Amino acid sequence: MIDALEQAEAAVAACFETAAWAATERDLVAALDATHRLEQRLAAVKLTLVRELDGRGTATAQGASSTAVWLRDRLRLGVGAARRLVELAATLDTAPPGVRDALAGGVVDVEQVRVIAATVETVHTAAGTEAADKAVGVLVEWAAQFDATLLRRLGTRILDHVAPDVAQAAAEAALRAQESRAARDRHVTISEQSDGRLRLAGILDTEAAAALRAAIDPLTTPTGPDDARTPGQRRHDALADVCRLALRTGELPENGGDLAQVVVTTGYDELTRQLGTAALDTGRHLSAEAVRRLACDAAILPAVLGGAGQPLDIGRQRRLITGPLRRALVLRDRGCAFPGCDRPPRWCDAHHIQHWADGGSTSLTNAVLLCGHHHRHLHHSDWAVRLGDDGHPEFIPPAWLDPEQVPRRNQYHRRR
Known part of the structure; x- marks a missing residue:
């Protein structure tokens, strides 16, 4: 496989060096079609590799919390793109053989595969295996003419073509399945931009959507004729107001040992x-x-910092790593300190470097912030943690992963 891929890579590189301006328009169109087919075939190979690596547990064996997080670092992807890659690999693994063959042949793309697989699953549930097999052929044929969005829309009427005798009853079943998928797919994604702003995206189920509108709609009304904010800006401000109101109630659950707060x-x-x-x-x-x-x-809360920004004293010391001591940890570690982890402080536990049961003290010099996954991983693996000469945590990988055992640090939370 490696030899074949290296040959393909060399061939693609040669194509890139070829002067496109010298080709006829007919040859350019043919080359574009061939490039697209090759892209889909490579996508099929890539998904197969991702699925196999995910099944073997390669990511967790190397200390990552999931295959998506491992792919993010390995392939330098956004975490959302990495997560979609893992999901598509799982979809391809369970897709009908005809769909996998169509992707490998460059006939369909990965988004169309997702649509076809979901539609065929619905047909199989409603009308059985024979109708599902017919649906694969029809949908693959349609995929040669329509993109994934239109294909999904056409798929809602697929039973009219492959099993008209059960189409009405299946339509009701499809609606119930759609509601189930809506509940499964509900999510909100928060992506931090380079300047500190956040981009929100997601899908709310019907109940959550109604609650959100009920909460922000009264706050999105223009304050007067001089209110120059756009509708989008008013919705932004309304959402911020709702968050402030929630913080003031004092009824939010504790977060990492402290009440919900902005530090x-x-x-x-x-x-x-x-x-x-x-x-x-x-x-x-x-x-x-x-x-x-x-x-x-x-x-x-007053705090005293050293010349390198190290917290030296921050309120009263406590036996547990909460309150002022935890805030000192947040000031130092900024989030999960394990290499490659970008989880923020609110997702983290405070870990004793020398365990409390072994005589370790509850102090800034004997503590490190770790997310739940890496806290468990550190306790059940050969990784070790210590504070470096500058007082910041560094992690020693096991010898099987790095024979030299060179200390590693988290680069996601660095600010200097």
């Missing part, structure tokens, strides 16, 4: 004299004016 770090002079900037625990910065606004409705 801002600033200097005394910056706060009192409205100078400079302040840092959120996510690593982003706010203007001094914004900090003073937040401070009007916030508790203030």
Whole structure:
């Protein structure tokens, strides 16, 4: 396989070096069609490899929390793209043979495969194996003419073509299946942008959508004739207001040992004299004016930092790693400290480097932030953690993974 792929890679590189301007229009169109078929065939190979690696547990064996996270680092993908790759690989694994053959032959693309597989599953449930086999042929034929979106729309009427005698009853079953998929697929994705803003995307089920509209619609009304905000800006501000209202209730569950809160770090002079900037625990910065606004409705905890930004003293020490001590950990580690993990502080536990049962103290020099997965992984693997000379955590991989056992650090939370 490796030899064949290297030959294909060399052939593609040669095509890239070929002067496209010298080809006729007919040859250019033919080359485009061939490129698209090759792209789909490569996608089939890639999905097969991802499925096999996922089944073998390669990602977790190398310390990643999932195959998607491992692919993100290995292939330098966005985590959403990596997750979709794993999902598509699983879909291809369970797809009818005719669908897999069509993808391998470059007849359909991966999004069409997802649509065909879901539609055939519905047909199989409603009308049996024979109708499902007919549906595969019809849908693959349609896929040569229509994109995934239109194919999905046409698929809702597939029974009229392959099993007209059960189409009416199946339509009702399909509706119930659609409602079930809607419940399964509900999600909200929060993607951090390079400047600290967040991009929200997702799908809400009917109940959650009604609750959201009931909460934000009254707050999206223009405040007066001089309100120049766009509808999108008003919805943004309404959502922020709802979050602030929820934080003020004091009824949100604890988050990592503390009540739900926004943590801002600033200097005394910056706060009192409205100078400079302040840092959120996510690593982003706010203007001094914004900090003073937040401070009007916030508790203030003094902290002393060393020259390298190391927290030296932060409120009272406690036996458990909560409160001021946990906030010190957040200031230092910024999130899960395990190499390659980007999970934020609110998802993390505080881990004793030298276990409490072994005489380890509850102190900043004996603690590290770890997400739930990597906390468990550290306890049940040959990885080791220690503080480096600069006081920041570093992890020693097991010898089977790195014979040299070179210390590794988390690069996602670095800010200097």
